[in-house]
Structure formats: C-alpha cells, structure tokens
Amino acid sequence: MASHDSVVSPAGILLDLDGTVFRGNELIEGAREAIHTLREMGKKIVFLSNRGNISRAMCRKKLLGAGIDADVNDIVLSSSVTAAFLKNHYRFSKVWVLGEQGLVDELRLAGVQQAKVPKEADWLVISLHETLTYEDLNQAFQAASGGARIIATNKDRSFPNEDGNAIDVAGMIGAIEASAQAKTELVVGKPSWLMAEAACTAMGLSAHECMIIGDSIESDIAMGKLYGMKSVLVLTGSAKPGEQRLYSPDYVLESIKDVTKLAEEGILL
Amino acid sequence: MASHDSVVSPAGILLDLDGTVFRGNELIEGAREAIHTLREMGKKIVFLSNRGNISRAMCRKKLLGAGIDADVNDIVLSSSVTAAFLKNHYRFSKVWVLGEQGLVDELRLAGVQQAKVPKEADWLVISLHETLTYEDLNQAFQAASGGARIIATNKDRSFPNEDGNAIDVAGMIGAIEASAQAKTELVVGKPSWLMAEAACTAMGLSAHECMIIGDSIESDIAMGKLYGMKSVLVLTGSAKPGEQRLYSPDYVLESIKDVTKLAEEGILL
Structure with a gap:
C-alpha cells in the first residue's frame, strides 16, 4: 500500500521566548503582532522556554507587560x-x-x-x-x-x-x-521529551499537529525533529544564517514578525 | 660499577600550608613548635601553597599572626x-x-x-x-x-x-x-615544575637536597616524587590513613607536630 502523507496545517504553535519573542527584556519587533495573527488564525499557542530561573507567573507578567495575553497553563518552562x-x-x-x-x-x-x-x-x-x-x-x-x-x-x-x-x-x-x-x-529543558510532552498536553494536541518556532537549532529545531513537529527557525537569536547542524528546520524566517509568510505560502492555514 | 646511594639529610623543607600548618585560619596544634625545631636544626624552610587567592604579603601576615616568622621570599604561592x-x-x-x-x-x-x-x-x-x-x-x-x-x-x-x-x-x-x-x-599549582623550581630557587638548593611535607598525595607527595625530593605525608588534611594512590610518601606522620620523630629516626639530621 502506498502511504499517503496528508498535509496537516499545524493547529498548535510552540513558541520559544528568548531569542524569538524577547531579546533580554526587550520585545522583538513585530512579535506581538505575529502572536495576534496566529491567534486570529485560530492557532493555540504555548510559550515555552528553557529558562529555569523564572516561574510561569513571572513569565506571564513579562508577557502581559509586553502586551501579550497568556494563561499560566499556556506557559511551559524548564x-x-x-x-x-x-x-x-x-x-x-x-x-x-x-x-x-x-x-x-x-x-x-x-x-x-x-x-x-x-x-x-x-x-x-x-x-x-x-x-x-x-x-x-x-x-x-x-x-x-x-x-x-x-x-x-x-x-x-x-x-x-x-x-x-x-x-x-x-x-x-x-x-x-x-x-x-x-x-x-x-x-529537563528542550529538546527533552519532558518539555515536548508538557507543551502538547497543555494544548491537548499530538506532536504531529504542532509546529515549533524558535531561534535555537540545538533545542528548538532538534525538539521539532525528535517529536515529529514542523519546525521554523528564526534568525533573531542564537542561530546564524546558513548554519548547518544535525537537525535542519523545515522553514527559516528572518524573524517572528514574518510569520505571515507562512500563511502566504500555505504552510499555516 | 656499583652505584652508591649517598644518604643526604635534606637541607631544605618545602612546607605546605593548608591542611599541614593551618586548617582554615586555625593553626594546627604544634605547627609553630615544629617549624622552630626545623629551624633550630638549621633547615631552610619555604612555605608553599596552591592558594592562588592570596599574595605572599597576605600569607606572611597570616604566618606572623600565628607566631611564625617568614620572609616574603620564603613564601611560594600559586x-x-x-x-x-x-x-x-x-x-x-x-x-x-x-x-x-x-x-x-x-x-x-x-x-x-x-x-x-x-x-x-x-x-x-x-x-x-x-x-x-x-x-x-x-x-x-x-x-x-x-x-x-x-x-x-x-x-x-x-x-x-x-x-x-x-x-x-x-x-x-x-x-x-x-x-x-x-x-x-x-x-600552575603543585605538582607542577613551576612550583617545585620556584621553591628550590628560593632556597638556593637542588631538589634532591629538599624534603616536602604536606597533606595532599596528589599535589605534595606527587611533587616530591616527580622532582626527586623526599616526601612526608601528614594526616591533618585531605589524605586519609592508609589511602593508596599512584604516589606513595616516603614517610607518614600523624601531624606536623611529630616532626621530631624524623630526627629521632635519623631521617632529618
């Protein structure tokens, strides 16, 4: 039997924070609008970070301070x-x-x-x-x-x-x-199964229904590959353009602000 | 030709500090008297320590505070x-x-x-x-x-x-x-050649004319063995009685205070 790869547009987005949404305490340009766009498209979003020094409540406060709504249950931290x-x-x-x-x-x-x-x-x-x-x-x-x-x-x-x-x-x-x-x-941190499963559980979705967007090949892109999620690398953090590693992202964006391009290309519907 | 091992009583003593003379800021019982005895026997003494966080001037002050005279040139620190x-x-x-x-x-x-x-x-x-x-x-x-x-x-x-x-x-x-x-x-620290040579230079002696007394097999006893100095392990610091390592000391004393036993045994003349 020939296998049939059904193209599923991701229903859930795992969104990395440091280097993707924030640089230090500074919001990356266009990140708030990109998150708004994703939500308008009906996507569930879980914010996830390898930061182990903050609580979800602290993280929520930081997001709110930047004009981004989030429930503590939509935040997954190491x-x-x-x-x-x-x-x-x-x-x-x-x-x-x-x-x-x-x-x-x-x-x-x-x-x-x-x-x-x-x-x-x-x-x-x-x-x-x-x-x-x-x-x-x-x-x-x-x-x-x-x-x-x-x-x-x-x-x-x-x-x-x-x-x-x-x-x-x-x-x-x-x-x-x-x-x-x-x-x-x-x-515990990305790319561990613990982080991947916690994020999927928070959204009530399977990994193959999710897409991860992040700046780190070693943690974000690796996690996408290891758990069968689509992965998007952004170049606003640790990864350099053209950098080659064991794991390659499915898509590369200059920045989270270009997330609309994924819609234009029919990758996110 | 038969080789003849001439037995040379050491003329110089390399005396470790932490665990041998001091424990923290506390003088080990009998250490002052032992140093006095060695000097009475005409031995040159260099105080040496792997502590890299203090200067020789600070070390001299600590020794003086414990009633032990020392010139900065008789102190060798990492x-x-x-x-x-x-x-x-x-x-x-x-x-x-x-x-x-x-x-x-x-x-x-x-x-x-x-x-x-x-x-x-x-x-x-x-x-x-x-x-x-x-x-x-x-x-x-x-x-x-x-x-x-x-x-x-x-x-x-x-x-x-x-x-x-x-x-x-x-x-x-x-x-x-x-x-x-x-x-x-x-x-830089013991058992490096840098420390051994600095100590010997300070005394104007060759390594084979020296004896090292210390509490660490890995640094003090190893240094003695590597540079051909007699070595004495004291049990007031890191080494435990009966502990076996690559390098064995020539002599073991409970404490620096027992240094007179070396004289009694004819090891130090």
Whole structure:
C-alpha cells in the first residue's frame, strides 16, 4: 500500500521566548503582532522556554507587560517541568536548589520538599542563577559531594541578552561536576521529551499537529525533529544564517514578525 | 660499577600550608613548635601553597599572626608563581582575572598588564574566588569566549576549612570550560615544575637536597616524587590513613607536630 502523507496545517504553535519573542527584556519587533495573527488564525499557542530561573507567573507578567495575553497553563518552562517531574516521580525526595526564586516558587507550587541543609538533599536542582555567589556554589557542592543526584533545568551554554551572550546553566553544571566529581543525570529543558510532552498536553494536541518556532537549532529545531513537529527557525537569536547542524528546520524566517509568510505560502492555514 | 646511594639529610623543607600548618585560619596544634625545631636544626624552610587567592604579603601576615616568622621570599604561592610565569614568558600579554585581590596584587607586583575589558584579554587567569558573583563568572566567560587562553593557579577540587571541605578552583575552571567550550592550557599549582623550581630557587638548593611535607598525595607527595625530593605525608588534611594512590610518601606522620620523630629516626639530621 502506498502511504499517503496528508498535509496537516499545524493547529498548535510552540513558541520559544528568548531569542524569538524577547531579546533580554526587550520585545522583538513585530512579535506581538505575529502572536495576534496566529491567534486570529485560530492557532493555540504555548510559550515555552528553557529558562529555569523564572516561574510561569513571572513569565506571564513579562508577557502581559509586553502586551501579550497568556494563561499560566499556556506557559511551559524548564522550572515548572522540573518541578512536575520531581513531584510525579520522586515525591519522597528532598531537593536543594542552585537557582533562583522562580524555580523555588514552581517547586513549592508542585509540593516538592526542600532540604533544610545541603547534606540532606536527595536531589540537587541546577538552574540559571544570575545572582549566584560563592556560597551558593559551595552549598550546591556540599549537596553533590554528599551524594545528591543532579538534575538540571537545562544545559544551555549561554543565553542572549542586551549585551550579547551571558554564561548560562552549563557553567553552573560545570562548576559542580568538576568539583564534586559528579554527573548530571537528567537535563529537563528542550529538546527533552519532558518539555515536548508538557507543551502538547497543555494544548491537548499530538506532536504531529504542532509546529515549533524558535531561534535555537540545538533545542528548538532538534525538539521539532525528535517529536515529529514542523519546525521554523528564526534568525533573531542564537542561530546564524546558513548554519548547518544535525537537525535542519523545515522553514527559516528572518524573524517572528514574518510569520505571515507562512500563511502566504500555505504552510499555516 | 656499583652505584652508591649517598644518604643526604635534606637541607631544605618545602612546607605546605593548608591542611599541614593551618586548617582554615586555625593553626594546627604544634605547627609553630615544629617549624622552630626545623629551624633550630638549621633547615631552610619555604612555605608553599596552591592558594592562588592570596599574595605572599597576605600569607606572611597570616604566618606572623600565628607566631611564625617568614620572609616574603620564603613564601611560594600559586598566585606569585603564576604572576612570574606570565611576566617571564608573556610580557606583552594582557590578562583578565577570575580571582581575588591577592592574585591581582601579585600580578601588579610582577608588572603583568591587566586587560580593561574581558574581550581584550590574551589570558584568563582562574583562581579561587571566595566572594565570586555571577557577574565575575560572566566576565570570565566573556574573556574565554573572546579567545583568551586559560591559565589556572591550581585545580584543587576542594580545600579544607573550618566547616569541612569547600569548593575550590576546579569548580571555577569547570564553569568556564563548560560554558565557553574552552580548555585550560596550564595549571600552575603543585605538582607542577613551576612550583617545585620556584621553591628550590628560593632556597638556593637542588631538589634532591629538599624534603616536602604536606597533606595532599596528589599535589605534595606527587611533587616530591616527580622532582626527586623526599616526601612526608601528614594526616591533618585531605589524605586519609592508609589511602593508596599512584604516589606513595616516603614517610607518614600523624601531624606536623611529630616532626621530631624524623630526627629521632635519623631521617632529618
């Protein structure tokens, strides 16, 4: 039997934030209008980000501040997905956090137990920590040296901000792994199944009904390919024009503002 | 011809500091008296430490505060040896420092040029930084991402302090290597030839005329073996009794306070 590839126009959009909608705290030109256009077309949108240092509530506030409406249930962050994973699979574990308030908020919201001292932690959760001090690193080292297993919200090496690129979670992971001679067991962020499934579940759609739009070949485009979603690379973030990697996007746009071109080409109907 | 091993009683002692003379800021019991005894026996003493975050002047002050006389020229630190290396071999280079004031002091004293911004650095010097912040890490990341070569004062994973063990330079190196995808070219601290030669030069002695006393098999005992010095392991720091490693010490003492036993045994005359 000949297989018949039915062309399905995506019903759901997984929309990356850093480098796609925002650059640092700055809204990328035309992003608000593009999101409006997608919604006018009846598309469901989930905002997703490997940022593990903010909560969905904080993210929602940032989106609202930029004039973009979003429900917390339409936001999927590595912080909230990490919290859900620990709650679902390790409900008797205590965690120590090398990270920020947003992550702690999500862990509390999920009901994950926090260790009182590093030595009693079953898990060390490592995330971006932009106000990190030596003592924070040292406490995480104590947890890992004491046998805590390591889970990381993501392992991005750098993230784009107003000044270019800044050191990201890979740096924090590197510090702990090298000093405590330990290895990270699980990285939650894109392109993991955890993020993909959380986004699809939030929309009530299957992966093949979704399209991911993002600036990172390693996380966004890879996730699209790995889970059978159409993928669109935008060039407003980490990827450079013409860059070749293991995974190629289905489409490339200069910017999210050009999303109307996908409609013009009949890719999004 | 039969070779004749002449037994030479060491004329110079390389005395490690952290874990041997001090534990954190606390003087190890009997250390002052042991140093006095060695000097009474006519031994030259060089104090040496992989600590790259303090200057020799700061170290001298700490020793004096504990009632131990020392000239700055009798102190060999990875900070001062790093500064001398850069001055001697890369005099036109500019450096960026991920480290503390003591290291900066030694670099200035040696006349090493400091980069004004991370991006203009030819070398990134990584050392222990007990007051490290995210911004310090990020600037070091900028330097390494911009192409600066990496030199580390040492690569100890942890150091003993009053509370047990604390995260050391390996953590800072791990952070930068993982995020900037760069590798450290040179590690200055023990057991490197740079530290061994600096200590011998300070005493005007050859390595075979020296004995090293320290608490670390990986740095102190390894250095003794690699350069043909007699070596004495003390058990007041990182090494555990009976611990086996590639390098074995010639002698083991419970503590520096038992140094008189070396005289009683005819090892130090």
